[in-house]
Amino acid sequence: MYRCAACPLPLFESSAKYRSGTGWPSFWNHIIKENIAKESDSTFTMVRTEVLCTRRGGHLGHVFPDSPRLTGLQYCINSVFGLY
Numbered sequence: 001m002y003r004c005a006a007c008p009l010p011l012f013e014s015s016a017k018y019r020s021g022t023g024w025p026s027f028w029n030h031i032i033k034e035n036i037a038k039e040s041d042s043t044f045t046m047v048r049t050e051v052l053c054t055r056r057g058g059h060l061g062h063v064f065p066d067s068p069r070l071t072g073l074q075y076c077i078n079s080v081f082g083l084y
């Protein structure tokens with residue numbers, strides 16, 4: 001189980017974790033849709049989709065539509081910690 005680094009909201013399961021080659025922990029699915037907010041992020045001259053925790057609005061990472069997995073989504077997350 002992976003939770004938000006700033007609050008205990010559960011976000012991802014380790015079963016949905018995979019190696020994407022980006023260097024960040026990557027997940028192809030989330031646990032509860034309501035725990036994750038998405039916002040357009042156009043910093044660094046490219047448009048990406050930022051992923052935020054819905055509880056405190058904390059930055060979690062980005063989601064990209066280029067996963068080879070079931071959902072087609074790649075959540076690159078750099079603000080979570082694992083907790084089982």
Ligand SMILES: [Zn+2]
Nearest residue numbers: 004006007053
């Ligand atoms: Zn949070």
